[in-house]
Amino acid sequence: MDEAFAIVDGAVSPLGDETVPLGEAAGRILATDVVSDVDWPPFDTSAMDGYAVRAAEARAPEAGLRERPGLAAAGDPPPAPLEAGEAVRLMTGAPLPAGADAVVPVEQAKSEAGRVFFERAPETGAHLRRRGESVARGTALLRKGERLRPAGVALAALAGADPISVRRRPRVGIVPTGNELVSAAQAPGPGKLRDSNGPMLDALCRARGWPTVAREPVADEPAAVERLFEHVADADVLVTSGGVSAGDLDLLPPAAARAGWEILFHRVAVRPGKPIAFARRGRQFWFGLPGNPVSASVCFQLFVRRALDRMEGIDSPGAPLVLARLSRRLRPAGPRETYRDARLAEESGGRRVEPLPTAGSHDIAAHARANALIRLPVDGGPLEEGSVVTCVLLER
Numbered sequence: 001m002d003e004a005f006a007i008v009d010g011a012v013s014p015l016g017d018e019t020v021p022l023g024e025a026a027g028r029i030l031a032t033d034v035v036s037d038v039d040w041p042p043f044d045t046s047a048m049d050g051y052a053v054r055a056a057e058a059r060a061p062e063a064g065l066r067e068r069p070g071l072a073a074a075g076d077p078p079p080a081p082l083e084a085g086e087a088v089r090l091m092t093g094a095p096l097p098a099g100a101d102a103v104v105p106v107e108q109a110k111s112e113a114g115r116v117f118f119e120r121a122p123e124t125g126a127h128l129r130r131r132g133e134s135v136a137r138g139t140a141l142l143r144k145g146e147r148l149r150p151a152g153v154a155l156a157a158l159a160g161a162d163p164i165s166v167r168r169r170p171r172v173g174i175v176p177t178g179n180e181l182v183s184a185a186q187a188p189g190p191g192k193l194r195d196s197n198g199p200m201l202d203a204l205c206r207a208r209g210w211p212t213v214a215r216e217p218v219a220d221e222p223a224a225v226e227r228l229f230e231h232v233a234d235a236d237v238l239v240t241s242g243g244v245s246a247g248d249l250d251l252l253p254p255a256a257a258r259a260g261w262e263i264l265f266h267r268v269a270v271r272p273g274k275p276i277a278f279a280r281r282g283r284q285f286w287f288g289l290p291g292n293p294v295s296a297s298v299c300f301q302l303f304v305r306r307a308l309d310r311m312e313g314i315d316s317p318g319a320p321l322v323l324a325r326l327s328r329r330l331r332p333a334g335p336r337e338t339y340r341d342a343r344l345a346e347e348s349g350g351r352r353v354e355p356l357p358t359a360g361s362h363d364i365a366a367h368a369r370a371n372a373l374i375r376l377p378v379d380g381g382p383l384e385e386g387s388v389v390t391c392v393l394l395e396r
């Protein structure tokens with residue numbers, strides 16, 4: 001496994017940056033820091049509909065203050081400075097007049113014949129927002145390498161970062177192979193089954209924001225398989241399923257080699273997923289995943305995601321690893337590093353992980369209940385209940 005990871009890491013490098021409209025940037029990895037060119041709030045402003053006053057002049061609220069005619073609303077230029085003994089009626093978001101140091105909400109005020117009276121004396125600073133109290137101009141609001149979340153989009157917008165520089169996302173071509181496959185919308189005839197790997201791999205990519213081109217299943221015929229390796233279009237990575245294990249119909253690695261791909265590895269000491277192949281042609285890469293659905297999913301999580309994360313310039317590529325306590329004893333793995341479907345839960349005492357019963361690498365129903373994989377080391381002893389194991393998180 002370590003050798004395979006080293007080969008992937010050595011072969012694949014970040015694709016670089018591009019500039020996109022902010023409206024299309026949610027979920028992308030930032031290529032530069034976003035620094036605010038404004039204070040936030042941008043000016044002293046009222047947090048309520050009410051009256052801007054000098055708090056010290058409203059200490060005797062029953063005496064009232066002189067009400068300036070008119071009303072300042074959000075979007076208006078700042079009103080003229082507050083005069084002595086004066087109150088200015090304003091709306092939420094309106095700029096404060098210079099000299100005001102409190103706002104009395106309209107609910108606590110009564111206007112009568114050019115004077116306004118207050119229920120109680122305001123505190124200095126009440127119901128107003130000071131320029132720059134949230135963000136000072138020049139502050140880095142978002143950092144290079146960070147994923148842009150919705151609140152981050154708000155920060156980028158207020159800082160004027162539109163368009164915005166982000167990492168290029170890898171484009172993924174997805175091709176299931178196998179004579180037995182029909183597409184999900186079809187009724188399988190005798191000996192046939194519906195392609196579930198194609199839609200799953202497509203969904204795994206889309207969930208991480210990687211654009212895909214998903215193709216119809218390709219038959220196990222040398223000419224058809226060779227064609228799929230010749231016409232990869234603009235995909236950065238081609239991901240196939242099926243046709244890489246040792247049987248007679250496992251045509252993909254030789255067809256890839258004939259089409260000019262350099263096989264970087266084929267077969268890894270991992271369970272499930274042993275037949276996996278990895279190749280390169282120019283700047284394009286191919287992952288040949290095994291056809292068994294759990295193997296295809298696990299290989300995606302372990303290998304494909306690692307490569308695609310790297311291409312997108314993500315700082316810690318690959319599915320995250322966490323430690324958790326095992327809920328029951330597990331038999332040792334043997335000569336291949338083994339990944340077991342499991343449910344991981346946060347409990348008061350820490351994380352606890354429960355291995356799920358599974359019928360094998362075709363048991364996609366068991367895998368679909370898993371939110372983690374337990375990693376069992378090569379040639380380790382049995383793992384006792386309560387021991388700490390490494391888990392791969394599937395949902396992050």
Ligand code: AMP
Pocket residue numbers: 176177178180181193194195196197198241242243244245247289290291292293
């Ligand atoms: P292979 O790796 O081609 O030898 O396929 C291994 C097993 O996975 C066989 O039982 C196939 O029928 C099954 N399989 C292959 N491709 C798919 C697919 N796209 N969707 C569901 N099962 C598949």
Ligand code: MG
Pocket residue numbers: 177178179242243249291
């Ligand atoms: Mg096959």
